Amino acid sequence: MLDIKFIRENKNLVAEAAKKKHINFDVEKLIDIDDRRKKLLGKIEEKRADQNVANNQIVKASSEEREEILKHMGKLKQELEKEELELKEAMKEWQRLMLMVPNVPDASVPEGADEKDNAVLKTWGEKPKFSFEPKDHIELMLKLDMLDLERGTKVHGFRGYFLKNAGALLSWAIWNYAQHFFLRKNFVPFIAPAIVKKNYFYGTGHLPSGAEDLYKTQDDDYLSGTAEVPMMAYHAEEILGKKDLPKRYLAFSPCYRREAGSHSKDVKGLIRVHEFFKLEQLILCEADHNQSVKFHEELNRNTEEFIESLGIPYQQLEICTGDLKGAHVKSYDTELWVPKEGKYREIASASYYHDFQTRRFNTRYKDDDGKLTYPHSLNATAIPTPRILVSLVENFQQADGSVKIPSVLVPYMNGLGEIRK
RNA sequence: GGAGACGUGGCUGAGUGGUCGAAAGCGCCUCACUGCUAACGAGGUAGGGGUUACACCCUCGACGGUUCGAAUCCGUCCGUCUCCGCCA
Numbered sequence: 001m002l003d004i005k006f007i008r009e010n011k012n013l014v015a016e017a018a019k020k021k022h023i024n025f026d027v028e029k030l031i032d033i034d035d036r037r038k039k040l041l042g043k044i045e046e047k048r049a050d051q052n053v054a055n056n057q058i059v060k061a062s063s064e065e066r067e068e069i070l071k072h073m074g075k076l077k078q079e080l081e082k083e084e085l086e087l088k089e090a091m092k093e094w095q096r097l098m099l100m101v102p103n104v105p106d107a108s109v110p111e112g113a114d115e116k117d118n119a120v121l122k123t124w125g126e127k128p129k130f131s132f133e134p135k136d137h138i139e140l141m142l143k144l145d146m147l148d149l150e151r152g153t154k155v156h157g158f159r160g161y162f163l164k165n166a167g168a169l170l171s172w173a174i175w176n177y178a179q180h181f182f183l184r185k186n187f188v189p190f191i192a193p194a195i196v197k198k199n200y201f202y203g204t205g206h207l208p209s210g211a212e213d214l215y216k217t218q219d220d221d222y223l224s225g226t227a228e229v230p231m232m233a234y235h236a237e238e239i240l241g242k243k244d245l246p247k248r249y250l251a252f253s254p255c256y257r258r259e260a261g262s263h264s265k266d267v268k269g270l271i272r273v274h275e276f277f278k279l280e281q282l283i284l285c286e287a288d289h290n291q292s293v294k295f296h297e298e299l300n301r302n303t304e305e306f307i308e309s310l311g312i313p314y315q316q317l318e319i320c321t322g323d324l325k326g327a328h329v330k331s332y333d334t335e336l337w338v339p340k341e342g343k344y345r346e347i348a349s350a351s352y353y354h355d356f357q358t359r360r361f362n363t364r365y366k367d368d369d370g371k372l373t374y375p376h377s378l379n380a381t382a383i384p385t386p387r388i389l390v391s392l393v394e395n396f397q398q399a400d401g402s403v404k405i406p407s408v409l410v411p412y413m414n415g416l417g418e419i420r421k
Numbered sequence: 422g423g424a425g426a427c428g429u430g431g432c433u434g435a436g437u438g439g440u441c442g443a444a445a446g447c448g449c450c451u452c453a454c455u456g457c458u459a460a461c462g463a464g465g466u467a468g469g470g471g472u473u474a475c476a477c478c479c480u481c482g483a484c485g486g487u488u489c490g491a492a493u494c495c496g497u498c499c500g501u502c503u504c505c506g507c508c509a
Contacts, residue, residue, distance in 0.1 A: 045471085045478045052478090055490055059439050066489095073489040239468095372468090 001360045002101050004034055010104075017104040020111065020321035030097040037094050040087040047080050099208055102326040103356045109330050112320025118333070119320065124304070125313030127337050132399045136340035137390040138269040140397055141167060144419050146389075147270070159259070159273045163386060166419040170392070170405075171277070171385045173412035175252065178279050178383045181306055187250035187281065192230040194254045195221050200233035203361040205327030205353075212260040223256035227280040228379045232357055235284065240365040245375060246285040246295065250382060253278065270386045271345060279382035284363070284375045292329070292352045292376045299380035300332045300350040306383060307347070310406045312391050313337035315344050327356050334381075336391035347387060350380030393419075 007014050011027045018025040051073060058069045110119045128134075141147035146167030152160035163171055183189060201207040201214065201222055206229060215223040224230060231251045240247070255278050259265075266272035281299050285291045300316075307314050319331040331351040335344035355374035358364070364372045396404040402420035410417050 041470090041478085048479085049477055051490080055439065058489075070489050077489065 001098055001356060002103065003359070004098070007031075007101060008034065013104055014101060017102050020105060021102050021324055021326060022113075022322055023100070023102045023326060025097075025100050025102065027101075030094070030101065033090060033094045033097060037087070037090050040083060040090060044080065044083050044087060047076055047083070051076050051080070099202065100326075103329055103353060105321050105324055105328070106330040109324060110318055110320045111322075113322040114320075115323045117320040118317040118323055121316040121318050121332070123313070123315040124308060125311065125337070127313050128339060128395050130339070130397075130399075134339050134394065134397060135401070136269070137338075137393050140393045140401070140403065141270075141389070143401055144393075144403065144421055146170070146393075146419065149269075156275070159267075161270060161273060161386070163389075166403075166413075166416070167386075167389065169413055169416075170389060170409070170419075173409050174383060174385055174388060175277070175279065177409055177412045178306065179250075179252075181309065182250050182279065182281065182302065182382050185248075185302055187248045190227070190231065190249055190251040192227040192234075192251040192253040194224045194227075194230070194256060196224045196229050196233060198222050200229055200236065200361070203236065204229050204232050204357055205325065205360075209326065213258050215256050215258055224253065225255050225257040226278060226379075227251035227253035227255070228282060231280065231282045231379075232361055232363075232377060235363045236361040238363055239372065240284070240363070240375065242286065242365050242367060245365060246283050246291075249282045251280050251282060253280070255384070270390050273386070276384055276386060278384040280379060281382050282377070282379045284358070284377055286365075287355055287373050287376055289354070289376075292354060292378060295378050296330065296332075296350060296352045296380075299378060300334075303334050303348045303350060303380055303382065307334065307336065309408050310392065312395050312406075314347070325351075327353055329354050329356070336388070337395060338391055339394045345387075345390070347384065347391070348381035350378075352376065352378040 002014065007027065008031060011031060015025075015027045018027070054069050054073050054076070058066060058073075061069055110117065112118065135143075138147070138149070142149070144167075145165050146163065148162040148164055149160075152162050154160075155162075179189065195217065198207070198216075198220060201210075201224075206214065206225070213225065217223070230253065231249050234249075235247070255276050257274060257276075259272055259274060262272065281302060283295050283299065285295055304314070304316070314334055314336050317333040317335060319328075319333060324331060328351045331349060333346050334348040334350075336347045337343075338345045354376050357377045358374040363375060365375050367373045392406070393403045396406065398404060398418070400420070402418050404418050405413055405416060407417075
């Protein structure tokens with residue numbers, strides 16, 4: 001959420017941001033409501049002051065005076081009740097609109113209508129050339145008995161899967177390797193809950209839009225699709241010390257996504273599943289744009305380095321304005337080469353938000369001059385499983401149907417260098 | 422899941438209808454003192470909104486109710502602790 005003062009002073013900027021992000025939002029309407037809010041609040045505060053004065057008088061008043069004061073207060077109360085109700089109504093609309101205000105994209109974000117306009121920043125690695133007809137990850141993994149989709153759908157349902165044998169081992173190996181890899185970069189390791197109270201999803205911007213993609217429990221909690229939500233909620237309502245910043249967290253969590261609206265997409269295999277696991281990088285830093293930019297580049301580079309260490313070809317995308325989510329200032333996506341599909345598929349996303357999220361979470365820190373300030377937040381995927389397996393097995397498949405394991409993972413596979421039946 | 426107790430400032434903790442945004446202690450800050458440090462002494466010290474600055478408003482877990490008036494009474498919810506039950 002943006003500061004209402006900022007919105008009032010920069011309404012053109014905000015209107016422009018909404019337009020760029022294809023968010024239907026009327027800034028003038030919000031400002032009208034805010035005018036009303038301020039006016040009502042002023043009137044109410046005046047009456048409350050009056051009430052407080054009368055309150056103090058009544059204690060030492062004579063009985064006639066008391067009569068008089070009581071009459072006055074009764075009248076005040078009636079008027080107050082009416083105005084407070086009006087304010088309540090206005091606040092409801094005010095809050096609804098405030099949640100719709102998009103964050104302002106950075107000037108460096110390329111203009112574009114949708115994902116087709118995302119800009120390729122770089123490509124890395126050499127796409128494998130096969131002397132044979134390559135298989136897709138489903139065929140490979142089924143034949144190597146790493147994956148059971150039939151029983152996955154029997155037991156879980158649509159998009160269900162079991163990983164078994166080397167499929168399970170490879171997942172654990174990736175988690176453990178990723179843990180060692182990223183912790184060298186000075187993160188505090190976490191295992192975060194996926195069951196999270198509803199209100200925190202507003203903090204990250206996953207609510208109100210995005211509700212249809214969230215599972216919820218009978219207790220009205222929601223299942224998070226990313227550790228970003230619990231990790232941002234971790235410091236909700238807290239005041240941090242400036243000396244404790246930046247906070248650098250590496251969180252592992254299961255992730256749940258209903259994938260509503262993408263029923264026809266990637267219906268087979270491990271690209272798009274309802275339940276997966278992810279290591280997520282998250283940073284809270286001082287409220288300084290340059291720091292946000294610096295850490296954003298760093299988080300993104302961490303992911304790149306990790307992928308490079310595995311040796312999987314990738315490309316980096318700079319997300320254009322039209323594809324940028326409401327809360328984001330800027331995002332990069334990392335996409336891995338999927339040989340059988342002949343295209344790059346998303347594996348990771350790195351974003352920064354300025355104080356948009358921390359404002360909603362009411363996470364603050366004490367500045368040098370004692371002022372409470374909202375820190376900046378950033379997050380980036382470290383690595384998700386099982387999606388990473390798709391590119392991994394397809395890129396490293398051999399003519400005989402076996403899969404070569406990247407050397408960095410071999411120690412985590414009990415020395416196993418290849419997967420074969 | 423059952424029974425009971427409890428939620429007050431950075432912390433401990435007093436406060437059962439009005440002079441309470443709140444005693445006292447600890448901590449912290451400033452000053453004074455001292456060769457230096459510590460102790461002692463004096464003063465200050467919750468958060469948020471608002472204002473050029475004041476004034477002023479809100480906040481005693483949350484929401485709602487009673488009342489002219491609520492930290493205080495009532496209801497609901499949330500949370501914590503203890504005991505029991507169940508359980509990896």
